[in-house]
Amino acid sequence: xxxxxxxxxxxxxxxxxxxxxxxxxxxxxxxxxxxxxxxxxxxxxxxxxxxxxxxxxxxxxxxxxxxxxxxxxxxxxxxxxxxxxxxxxxxxxxxxxxxxxxxxxxxxxxxxxxxxxxxxxxxxxxxxxxxxxxxxxxxxxxxxxxxxxxxxxxxxxxxxxxxxxxxxxxxxxxxxxxxxxxxxxxxxxxxxxxxxxxxxxxxxxxxxxxxxxxxxxxxxxxxxxxxxxxxxxxxxxxxxxxxxxxxxxxxxxxxxxxxxxxxxxxxxxxxxxxxxxxxxxxxxxxxxxxxxxxxxxxxxxxxxxxxxxxxxxxxxxxxxxxx
Amino acid sequence: xxxxxxxxxxxxxxxxxxxxxxxxxxxxxxxxxxxxxxxxxxxxxxxxxxxxxxxxxxxxxxxxxxxxxxxxxxxxxxxxxxxxxxxxxxxxxxxxxxxxxxxxxxxxxxxxxxxxxxxxxxxxxxxxxxxxxxxxxxxxxxxxxxxxxxxxxxxxxxxxxxxxxxxxxxxxxxxxxxxxxxxxxxxxxxxxxxxxxxxxxxxxxxxxxxxxxxxxxxxxxxxxxxxxxxxxxxxxxxxxxxxxxxxxxxxxxxxxxxxxxxxxxxxxxxxxxxxxxxxxxxxxxxxxxxxxxxxxxxxxxxxxx
Numbered sequence: 001x002x003x004x005x006x007x008x009x010x011x012x013x014x015x016x017x018x019x020x021x022x023x024x025x026x027x028x029x030x031x032x033x034x035x036x037x038x039x040x041x042x043x044x045x046x047x048x049x050x051x052x053x054x055x056x057x058x059x060x061x062x063x064x065x066x067x068x069x070x071x072x073x074x075x076x077x078x079x080x081x082x083x084x085x086x087x088x089x090x091x092x093x094x095x096x097x098x099x100x101x102x103x104x105x106x107x108x109x110x111x112x113x114x115x116x117x118x119x120x121x122x123x124x125x126x127x128x129x130x131x132x133x134x135x136x137x138x139x140x141x142x143x144x145x146x147x148x149x150x151x152x153x154x155x156x157x158x159x160x161x162x163x164x165x166x167x168x169x170x171x172x173x174x175x176x177x178x179x180x181x182x183x184x185x186x187x188x189x190x191x192x193x194x195x196x197x198x199x200x201x202x203x204x205x206x207x208x209x210x211x212x213x214x215x216x217x218x219x220x221x222x223x224x225x226x227x228x229x230x231x232x233x234x235x236x237x238x239x240x241x242x243x244x245x246x247x248x249x250x251x252x253x254x255x256x257x258x259x260x261x262x263x264x265x266x267x268x269x270x271x272x273x274x275x276x277x278x279x280x281x282x283x284x285x286x287x288x289x290x291x292x293x294x295x296x297x298x299x300x301x302x303x304x305x306x307x308x309x310x311x312x313x314x315x316x317x318x319x320x321x322x323x
Numbered sequence: 324x325x326x327x328x329x330x331x332x333x334x335x336x337x338x339x340x341x342x343x344x345x346x347x348x349x350x351x352x353x354x355x356x357x358x359x360x361x362x363x364x365x366x367x368x369x370x371x372x373x374x375x376x377x378x379x380x381x382x383x384x385x386x387x388x389x390x391x392x393x394x395x396x397x398x399x400x401x402x403x404x405x406x407x408x409x410x411x412x413x414x415x416x417x418x419x420x421x422x423x424x425x426x427x428x429x430x431x432x433x434x435x436x437x438x439x440x441x442x443x444x445x446x447x448x449x450x451x452x453x454x455x456x457x458x459x460x461x462x463x464x465x466x467x468x469x470x471x472x473x474x475x476x477x478x479x480x481x482x483x484x485x486x487x488x489x490x491x492x493x494x495x496x497x498x499x500x501x502x503x504x505x506x507x508x509x510x511x512x513x514x515x516x517x518x519x520x521x522x523x524x525x526x527x528x529x530x531x532x533x534x535x536x537x538x539x540x541x542x543x544x545x546x547x548x549x550x551x552x553x554x555x556x557x558x559x560x561x562x563x564x565x566x567x568x569x570x571x572x573x574x575x576x577x578x579x580x581x582x583x584x585x586x587x588x589x590x591x592x593x594x595x596x597x598x599x600x601x602x603x604x605x606x607x608x609x610x611x612x613x614x615x616x617x618x619x620x621x622x623x624x625x626x627x628x
Contacts, residue, residue: 060453067423101606163609236612
């Protein structure tokens with residue numbers, strides 16, 4: 001059976017609901033409508049008590065999730081678009097992310113927040129945001145971005161079982177991309193990056209919708225043997241996978257859609273600088289969006305890394321020689 | 324109420340002598356908090372803001388642990404209360420998790436009411452309205468208790484809200500509003516019991532209780548800078564402690580005073596001997612990520628040794 005990110009997510013939610021009567025799903029339009037991306041298709045019909053529409057109250061949603069989790073329900077919150085989930089930052093920072101620390105583990109918040117993120121579907125303003133760095137800077141929560149159907153499925157299952165908050169940003173551009181069948185019920189381990197393609201010349205670290213693009217490009221580059229890493233776990237970052245890769249190849253490139261300054265790429269470059277400097281044969285680089293508000297979709301391809309810019313970036317790093 | 328008043332006084336003294344951090348006195352408002360705390364069922368959930376010591380003590384909270392909270396130790400978030408939430412500093416932020424807890428109680432068909440306290444200033448926050456809205460849709464067993472002491476730090480109610488009567492805040496959601504003065508603890512206690520039943524049978528309730536804040540917002544504030552001339556004089560008229568006092572016989576008062584003195588002395592001594600034992604690292608996650616383990620190792624080398 002063919003799969004896709006959205007089917008992987010839906011089957012994970014179904015699997016979870018079938019196995020835990022304390023799971024509660026809420027978000028805008030996720031009940032009868034099955035969610036605007038159909039992530040929750042068919043679930044309310046099977047579990048009417050556990051799946052319901054939330055009013056448009058993003059501040060409330062995360063706070064409610066905090067309270068539900070403390071009261072031993074397992075909330076899975078859907079924000080309709082990442083551009084509308086910014087109120088969640090407040091509640092995660094002031095309560096959910098620090099409840100365990102505040103109470104020395106007496107109380108804690110096992111909750112999952114998921115939202116579609118990123119560009120590529122021609123949506124209006126605010127519907128193409130990449131806010132992962134904003135969430136990644138909150139202590140006490142995890143942030144993951146699955147780029148394959150199996151990871152979307154498995155990470156959601158793992159997030160549901162995790163005793164602390166997990167934010168899952170789902171690359172909406174990849175929602176309906178066809179993939180091979182997935183193993184239903186198989187959890188993917190949190191906190192890890194995945195080597196998508198092994199190589200010897202250059203480590204490319206990327207995530208989300210950039211991953212299949214980078215993979216496609218590097219598979220076609222016959223004269224350069226790139227190693228491609230799906231960062232996947234945005235927070236915490238899997239230091240070991242990155243460090244081992246860059247020590248091996250001596251070159252690093254981070255590709256992300258989010259704006260450059262203070263983005264996740266900056267964190268990765270810091271890790272590389274701290275641990276890999278003696279091994280580097282070229283300065284590590286980032287190819288990212290610009291420090292501008294997310295552009296409207298008609299010309300978005302002029303502002304986010306595309307094949308041309310990625311190939312140029314790879315070539316420049318490969319051609320670099322210290323003077 | 325007398326315990327709370329004595330505690331507050333002692334806490335202010337500790338702060339002024341450098342042994343406690345910033346502290347919010349509840350002087351003048353003890354009727355609201357103690358009346359509420361006594362009226363709640365033991366398995367109900369209190370979602371306090373930060374001025375609720377009267378309610379916390381009425382429900383059995385540890386005095387020394389509360390001193391630990393204001394003394395800057397996470398230990399202070401374990402007051403020995405099994406069903407209540409910790410203190411919430413960010414204004415009105417507790418109203419939304421109060422909804423979550425009340426929703427869970429309804430989901431599990433529990434005979435349990437959530438009481439969420441908040442100040443007059445908190446009624447301006449979006450969190451509050453979103454919580455009212457949701458609580459009303461789902462008929463949650465949730466009572467919002469507004470402590471209207473008429474000032475949010477220095478901002479008088481008239482600058483905070485167009486409603487002089489904060490019990491009206493629920494009208495647009497169909498949530499019944501109740502009002503009381505804060506001077507009569509017995510009236511407050513009885514009302515809270517009624518509200519508890521109403522919440523279980525009909526859904527969310529709002530009660531706005533008008534009190535007088537007889538001390539500064541906190542020890543870091545100087546209310547003399549902004550209080551109207553007659554405010555503190557009026558406050559004395561509505562002080563719940565002397566209002567109740569005539570109803571208590573002298574022998575009981577004497578005995579109570581002794582008990583209070585003993586409790587407070589013990590709490591202060593125990594507090595001054597307390598120290599935070601647990602590492603913050605251990606309690607950030609159940610499953611500590613490797614990157615945090617590395618940071619903890621650095622901390623152990625650089626800070627802990």
